[in-house]
Amino acid sequence: MADIRLEGVGHSYDGGATWALKPMTWTWRSARAYALLGPSGCGKTTLLNIISGLLTPTVGRIWFDDREVTGVPTAGRNIAQVFQFPVLYEEMSVYDNLAFPLRNRKYPKNEVDQRVRQVSRLLGLDDLLRRRSRRLDPGRQQIVSLGRGLVRSQVAAVLLDEPLTVVDPALKWTLRSKLKEIHRDTGHTLIYVTHDQTEALTFADEVVVLNEGEMVQAGEPAELFLSPAHEFVGHFIGSPGMNMLPAEIVGGVVCVGQADVGTAAGQSGDGLPPGPVRIGVRPEFVRVTGARTSPGVAARVTGIDRMGAYDLVHTRVNGHPVIARTAAGSACRPDTVEFLHFPEERTFLFRDEVRCGSLAPLNGRDQA
Amino acid sequence: MAFPRSGQRLPWARTVFWLYVATLMLPLLWMFGMSIRPNEDILGSFSLIPQRVTFDNYVTFFTDAAWYSSYLNSIIYTSLNAVMSLVVALPAAYAFSRFRFAGDKHLFFWLLTNRMAPPAVFLLPFFQIYQSVGLFDTHLGVAIAHMLFNVPLAVWILEGFMSGIPREIDETAAIDGYSLPRFFIKIFLPMIRSAIGVTAFFCFMFSWVELLIARTITSVNAKPIAATMTRTVSAAGVDWGLLAAAGVLTIVPGAIVIWFVRNYIAKGFSLGRV
Amino acid sequence: MSEQTTVAGSQVGGEVVPATPAGGSGAAETRADPKPRNNRAWWLVLPVVVSVAFTAVIPLMTVVNFSVQDVFSPSDRIFVGLEWFRSVTRDPEVRAAFVRTLLFSAQVLLLEIPLGVALAVVMPRRGVWMSVALVLVALPLLIPWNVVGTIWQIFARGDIGLGGWTINNVLGINFNYTLDSTDAWITVLVMDVWHWTPLVALLAYAGLRSIPGPYFQAAQIDGASAWATFRHIQLPRLRGVLTIAILLRFMDSFMIYTEPFVVTGGGPGNATSFLSILLSKIAVGQFDLGPAGAFSLLYFLFVQILCYVFFTVLTRSGR
Numbered sequence: 023m024a025d026i027r028l029e030g031v032g033h034s035y036d037g038g039a040t041w042a043l044k045p046m047t048w049t050w051r052s053a054r055a056y057a058l059l060g061p062s063g064c065g066k067t068t069l070l071n072i073i074s075g076l077l078t079p080t081v082g083r084i085w086f087d088d089r090e091v092t093g094v095p096t097a098g099r100n101i102a103q104v105f106q107f108p109v110l111y112e113e114m115s116v117y118d119n120l121a122f123p124l125r126n127r128k129y130p131k132n133e134v135d136q137r138v139r140q141v142s143r144l145l146g147l148d149d150l151l152r153r154r155s156r157r158l159d160p161g162r163q164q165i166v167s168l169g170r171g172l173v174r175s176q177v178a179a180v181l182l183d184e185p186l187t188v189v190d191p192a193l194k195w196t197l198r199s200k201l202k203e204i205h206r207d208t209g210h211t212l213i214y215v216t217h218d219q220t221e222a223l224t225f226a227d228e229v230v231v232l233n234e235g236e237m238v239q240a241g242e243p244a245e246l247f248l249s250p251a252h253e254f255v256g257h258f259i260g261s262p263g264m265n266m267l268p269a270e271i272v273g274g275v276v277c278v279g280q281a282d283v284g285t286a287a288g289q290s291g292d293g294l295p296p297g298p299v300r301i302g303v304r305p306e307f308v309r310v311t312g313a314r315t316s317p318g319v320a321a322r323v324t325g326i327d328r329m330g331a332y333d334l335v336h337t338r339v340n341g342h343p344v345i346a347r348t349a350a351g352s353a354c355r356p357d358t359v360e361f362l363h364f365p366e367e368r369t370f371l372f373r374d375e376v377r378c379g380s381l382a383p384l385n386g387r388d389q390a
Numbered sequence: 391m392a393f394p395r396s397g398q399r400l401p402w403a404r405t406v407f408w409l410y411v412a413t414l415m416l417p418l419l420w421m422f423g424m425s426i427r428p429n430e431d432i433l434g435s436f437s438l439i440p441q442r443v444t445f446d447n448y449v450t451f452f453t454d455a456a457w458y459s460s461y462l463n464s465i466i467y468t469s470l471n472a473v474m475s476l477v478v479a480l481p482a483a484y485a486f487s488r489f490r491f492a493g494d495k496h497l498f499f500w501l502l503t504n505r506m507a508p509p510a511v512f513l514l515p516f517f518q519i520y521q522s523v524g525l526f527d528t529h530l531g532v533a534i535a536h537m538l539f540n541v542p543l544a545v546w547i548l549e550g551f552m553s554g555i556p557r558e559i560d561e562t563a564a565i566d567g568y569s570l571p572r573f574f575i576k577i578f579l580p581m582i583r584s585a586i587g588v589t590a591f592f593c594f595m596f597s598w599v600e601l602l603i604a605r606t607i608t609s610v611n612a613k614p615i616a617a618t619m620t621r622t623v624s625a626a627g628v629d630w631g632l633l634a635a636a637g638v639l640t641i642v643p644g645a646i647v648i649w650f651v652r653n654y655i656a657k658g659f660s661l662g663r664v
Numbered sequence: 665m666s667e668q669t670t671v672a673g674s675q676v677g678g679e680v681v682p683a684t685p686a687g688g689s690g691a692a693e694t695r696a697d698p699k700p701r702n703n704r705a706w707w708l709v710l711p712v713v714v715s716v717a718f719t720a721v722i723p724l725m726t727v728v729n730f731s732v733q734d735v736f737s738p739s740d741r742i743f744v745g746l747e748w749f750r751s752v753t754r755d756p757e758v759r760a761a762f763v764r765t766l767l768f769s770a771q772v773l774l775l776e777i778p779l780g781v782a783l784a785v786v787m788p789r790r791g792v793w794m795s796v797a798l799v800l801v802a803l804p805l806l807i808p809w810n811v812v813g814t815i816w817q818i819f820a821r822g823d824i825g826l827g828g829w830t831i832n833n834v835l836g837i838n839f840n841y842t843l844d845s846t847d848a849w850i851t852v853l854v855m856d857v858w859h860w861t862p863l864v865a866l867l868a869y870a871g872l873r874s875i876p877g878p879y880f881q882a883a884q885i886d887g888a889s890a891w892a893t894f895r896h897i898q899l900p901r902l903r904g905v906l907t908i909a910i911l912l913r914f915m916d917s918f919m920i921y922t923e924p925f926v927v928t929g930g931g932p933g934n935a936t937s938f939l940s941i942l943l944s945k946i947a948v949g950q951f952d953l954g955p956a957g958a959f960s961l962l963y964f965l966f967v968q969i970l971c972y973v974f975f976t977v978l979t980r981s982g983r
Contacts, residue, residue, distance in 0.1 A: 076881050096884040109882040111896040122896075126887035170886065403786035410783060411800050414858065417819040418803070420826045424818060436829050478711040485708035490701045497709065504720045506967045508919040510940040511960035514730070514947055515723035538719040541712055557699075601810045601922050602944075616808040620926070634818065637811045644806025645799070652795050 024087040024178045026050040026073060026211070031082030033068050038080065042068045044235045045081055050179065055205050055212040057226035059219060061258070065235040066215045070181050073213070074101045086178050103181040104171040107188060108163035112156035116147060119155050120169050127174075141169045144204055145197075161189045165197065172204060179211040186221070198225055219259050223247070231255050247304075248368070253375040256302050262334065265308065265344045266372070267301045276301065276371065276381060279340045281319045284366055284381035294379050300372045301381070307368040308346035310335055310354065311361050317384055318361040323354050337362065418641070425634035432630045447635035457636065460618040463529065464598065465643065467612060470533035472593040475540040476586060483548035484574065488557065498549075501542040509602045512538070520607045527609045535607055536597040543596065544589045551585035584654050591651045598644060615640055730957030748958035758959065760934065761942045765918055768853070768938060772917040773910060775857050780864025780909065781902065785894065787869055798869075801862045813926025816855040820927075841928065845935035852924045852936050856917060864909045871905035872898060907978040911971055918967055939963060 032045030043065040050056060050073075058066050071077040072084070075096035083092045091099055102123070111119050120138045129137070142148050145165050150158065155166055164185065171180050182201075186194045202225065205212050216222050222229050223243040230240040231254070238252040250256040256264030269278045271286045274293045283301065286294040311318065321337035321344060333352040337344050337360065344362060354360055369381040424432055425447050427440045451457045485491070486498055516535060517526075525531030559581070563573040579586070605617040619636050731748055733741045752758055783801070788794045804812070820841050822828040831839040841851040875898065883893040921940040924930065930937035930945075943963065947956035 071881075074881075074885060076884065096881075097887050101885060103881070103885050105878040105882065107876075107878070109878050111900075113900045114896065122888070123886040126889070126892065167882075170882075404788070407783065407786040407788070407797070411797065414804065414862075415800065416826065417815045417858065420819050421815050424824075432824055436824065436833075438826070474715075478715050481708040482712040485705040488699060489705035490699050491703045491705040491709075494705075497713070501712065501716060503968055504716060506915050506964070506971055507720065507724075508921075508940050508943070508960070508963050508967065510919070510921055510943045510947070511727060511964055512720075512723045513944060514953065514956070515726035518726065519722060534715070535719060537715050541715055541719075545712060595806055598806065599808045601808060614808075616810045619814065620810060630818065630824065633814060637807075637814050640808050640811050641803065641806065645803060648799050648802050648806060652798050 024089075024211075025052050025085075026179060027085040028072075029083045029085065031072060031079045031084060033065075033072060033077065034080045041235050043072070043079075046237050048230075048237060048240075050211060050213060052211055053209045055202070055225065055227045056214065057222035057229045058213055058215045058232060059217070059222040059229055059258070060232035061217055064232045066217075066232055067183055068235075069232070070103070070183055070213065070215055073179070074103050074181055075099045100174075100176065100178050101181060102171040102174055102177045102179075104168050104183065104185045106184045108160055108167045110155045110163055110166060112154075114155060115151065116142075116153055116155050116158070116166050117151040119166055120147075120151075120173050123170060123174055137173050137175065141173045144172075144200060145169050161193060164188050168197070168201075172208075172210070175208070177210060179213055182212065182214045184215055184217070201225065219261075223259070231258065233258070250302070250370070251377045253300070253302065253372050256304070256370075256372075260304055260306075262305055262345055264302045264304050267303075267339060267342055267344060269299050269301045269371075271296045271299050271371075275384070278319045281317070282384060283317045283319060283364055284369070284384055286371060286379055287382040288379040289377075294371065297373075299378070301364065301369060302372055302377075303364045303369040305334065305345040305347040307365050308344065309363040309365065310346045310348055310352070311363060312353070314361050315363055318363045321360050321362045323356050323358050323360055325356055326352060326354055335360075421634045421637050424630060425638050427631060429629065429631045447631040448639075450632055451635050451639065456618060457615075460613045461615045461639065463608075463612050464604075464615045464640075467529040467532040467536070467604070467614070468594055468597040468643075470529055471536045471540060471597045472590045474533055475537055475544045475593045476590060478537070479541055479544035479548055479589070480579075480586075481574075483545050483552055484578070486545065486549045487552035488560065498545075501545055505539055505542050507538070509539075509600070512603065513606045516603060516607050526607055527611045527613075529612045531607055532604050532612055532614070533597075535603050536600060538603075539600075540593045540596055543592055547589045547592060548582070548585055551582050551588075555581060587651055588654045591647055591654075594647055595644065598640075727957045727960050730953045731961055732957075733954060735953045744954065748954045749962065752955055752958045752962060755955075757934070758939075758942065761937055761939050764934075764937070765920075765939045768856075768920070769914055769917045771853055772856055772860070773913055775853070776861045776864050776913055777906065777910060779857070780861050781868045781899075781906070783861065783865040784868035784872055785898065787865070789873075798866075801865055804859050804862050805866075807859075809922035810926050812855065812859050813923045816851060816858075816923070817927045820851045820855075843932055845932055848928045848932055848935050852927060855923055855927065856920070859923065860913060860916070864913065867905040867909045868902055871902045875901050903978070907975065910978065911974055914974060915967055915971060918970075 027049045028047060030045045030047055031043070032041055033043040034041050058069065060066050068077065072079045075091070075094060075098075078093065083090055085091065086099070111122060114122070117138060120141060121134050124134045124137060138151075139148075142151055145168065147162075147165065147169060150162065150166075155163060158166065168182075168185055171182070171185075186197060189197060198221065201212070201214075204210070214222070214225055216225075223246075226243065228240060229243055229246055231238050231246065231252075233252075233254045239246060239250065239255045241251075246255055246259050250259065250264065253264075253266060256266070267278060269276050269283070271277075271294055273296065274285050275282050276284055276286050276299065278301070286299070288294050314320075319339050321339045323335060323337050324343075325336045327334040327336070328350070330350065332350055333348050333354075335346045335348055335352055335354050337346065339362065346362060348354075364381060366381045366383050370377050371379045371381065423440055426443050426445065428442060428444050428446065431437075431441055451461075486494060520526045520531050520535070525534065555578075559577070560573065563577055568577070601614065601616040601620075604614040605620075608614065608617065615636065619633060619640075732743060732745060734744045734747075735741045787801070788797050807815070819825040819827045820839075822832045822840055828839055828841070831837050839847050841847040879897050879901075880893065883897055888896065919940055920938055921944065924936045924938060925941055928936045930941045940963075943956060943959050946952050946959060
């Protein structure tokens with residue numbers, strides 16, 4: 023087990039013209055469970071392959087604790103990796119598949135047996151150990167691949183590249199909690215790549231969000247949800263994503279059209295220079311009131327999705343869509359005008375997609 | 391990029407490979423060497439490097455009608471065969487890849503078994519039949535005869551490729567109002583043009599290298615170059631230099647064709663189905 | 665990205681399953697539902713049936729016709745039943761040629777299959793050298809078969825051929841394929857390996873190219889040696905193409921005619937007189953149509969049966 027430190031690591035497939043992964047510095051701390059979250063093509067797999075040594079980064083250096091491994095090939099790194107689709111030694115039995123990484127490393131026979139049985143018990147493969155792996159269904163095959171990744175006790179990290187894509191949804195939940203359990207027992211460092219936010223948020227101690235080859239935010243699941251540092255995180259996490267509403271700072275006050283919604287507070291508590299800004303607030307926190315309240319903005323209701331446990335009220339504010347999540351049985355009707363209130367502690371301001379501050383109360387500058 | 395880096399893992403492997411290729415080329419280079427020597431030198435004394443270089447053998451080849459016309463014959467019937475095999479095989483391969491119909495599986499395997507017929511079996515019947523229907527000693531006759539082994543092969547390769555193309559394409563086109571023939575020509579054929587290239591290559595290759603049947607059903611007008619080569623033995627003995635020159639020239643069309651389809655070869659071999 | 669976001673959040677609805685699995689079976693079996701049944705598809709197959717009927721069925725019927733008759737002249741023939749079949753199967757010359765041909769095919773398979781696979785493994789995978797390697801390796805396949813014969817006829821001669829001369833004068837071994845049976849056999853065998861190993865190599869190469877990258881990555885991660893990678897990843901995934909290779913090489917080596925005919929003419933003695941050489945001697949040389957017909961049919965039948973056995977064994981063993 024080791025801290026995995028990336029020092030200015032970046033990768034380009036076309037000799038530097040475009041970065042698949044922009045140079046970044048970051049430390050994966052030992053024994054934690056990470057989720058690497060981002061849309062397809064954002065560089066997740068590239069980052070993973072750099073850590074496992076399948077790819078040598080164009081720039082930067084990689085350290086496992088005090089040992090530099092930038093030029094060390096995969097075999098010398100002691101990393102386990104599970105791929106998106108089952109990768110099996112098809113003509114071998116499940117048992118031999120699980121034992122393969124251990125036998126290659128000359129583990130003693132009884133230890134091989136003990137490790138294999140431990141992993142098979144954890145993953146519920148006991149009854150299948152003698153079966154030939156190619157005859158299993160894809161979901162089971164993937165569980166065997168997973169087992170092969172987890173079977174070695176001494177690994178710097180286990181990398182999981184969207185490992186549950188082919189597993190059917192019911193089994194997925196079980197496996198994910200199994201993984202957490204295994205993580206607790208073994209203390210492996212896990213890096214779990216996914217484009218599914220639910221998977222990331224339920225699995226990880228810490229979620230790292232990647233977009234267009236750039237790390238945009240890292241933090242605990244709740245932190246990403248409650249306090250996104252980047253517009254992309256607001257969009258990508260949450261369902262539906264964060265509302266983004268163009269606004270203007272005039273004299274320290276944030277205005278949407280003619281309406282003032284609060285004062286602007288910078289990151290360190292000071293004010294913000296005037297100019298355009300975007301207000302970000304999650305639908306969960308938007309409050310809908312029938313009567314004009316202050317501070318608040320007028321919104322025309324365009325539609326209501328009844329989701330069962332809650333309603334989603336779609337509105338337009340100055341022509342921009344804003345969604346509010348309300349209790350089920352909302353009284354709103356299409357084409358009526360409602361008033362929206364953005365609570366200060368949950369509303370943030372963004373410039374150039376990066377968070378620059380938050381909303382603060384109007385402090386009696388109420389103009390009602 | 392995710393490809394096996396066998397060269398890195400087995401450093402000696404590349405060397406062994408190129409050594410093999412060099413060995414492979416030796417007999418060919420030797421023949422080429424002979425083709426540019428005068429006959430006296432070939433038979434006179436053994437030497438690795440030609441003492442005197444001459445292109446007389448090639449000049450003879452291109453000035454003697456018996457030689458160059460049979461060379462043309464081979465090219466004509468080979469090309470004709472490739473075209474005919476494709477025209478016949480394309481609709482059939484499409485049918486096999488898209489529909490089930492009475493006896494389809496049996497038909498498919500029956501077609502393949504024709505690839506297993508020893509050509510020697512067909513010599514006599516071919517001779518008789520082609521003479522009785524007036525196809526004896528014609529380019530068309532040889533082209534038809536070679537369909538014996540090329541049509542099954544073409545159906546086999548094309549079917550493999552076509553099965554890899556989703557049926558949704560056909561269905562979408564049908565909804566858009568394409569008739570089957572129009573869809574086939576306008577949309578489908580362009581989609582599988584690499585497959586057509588590969589198949590044409592295989593047809594060309596097997597027709598070009600075949601001698602037994604071609605020789606049996608020709609005498610003068612459509613005589614293949616390969617058959618002309620078997621008759622270089624004269625009263626004065628074998629004309630080794632001329633034979634070698636002809637041999638070198640028979641390799642040229644194949645080498646040209648293979649260079650054009652080199653990027654599809656791997657694909658073409660892998661997509662046929664078992 | 666924003667429209668995808670709203671979808672991605674909705675529990676299971678967020679699963680974006682790629683259409684082509686990177687690690688799938690390789691073959692593009694796109695849909696599970698069966699193909700539509702449509703007997704009008706026969707119209708599309710008809711040209712093939714007609715052309716194959718003309719090139720295969722009618723000649724085959726003629727052969728069947730010969731095989732049960734004693735033909736003195738086109739108008740003078742007697743029905744003899746299975747007499748020719750009986751005499752052919754008892755003919756010691758035919759039996760000897762049969763054993764010889766079988767032995768030759770066995771040797772061809774044992775040499776060419778491993779060699780072809782080995783070549784495919786070490787072949788360059790990309791760049792200009794890949795193209796050069798492919799073209800050079802494929803070259804022998806595009807040479808007319810009698811020219812292949814000619815090339816080796818020249819090359820193996822002790823007086824004017826590089827190969828024969830080297831064996832005689834450099835290695836000091838007395839080698840003459842026109843006089844010595846063993847030398848003739850070796851010459852024909854080496855020629856066949858030279859001629860046809862490229863086919864096996866290209867098939868195997870195509871098979872190797874279709875193995876998805878993650879398999880090799882997984883092997884690296886699992887610490888597998890180069891041999892283990894070959895044994896457990898490459899070889900199992902070559903099953904399909906190797907089945908084709910074995911079938912093709914068996915059929916063609918069992919039917920070999922032109923090359924040995926040019927090089928040795930079947931000799932010296934009967935040393936390289938394979939079944940097809942014997943057959944054409946009986947049919948064209950002696951014009952014994954009856955025995956030749958019976959011989960042909962038995963020959964054809966045997967190739968088919970053995971191909972079927974190979975096919976069944978090779979595909980069953982994988983399940």
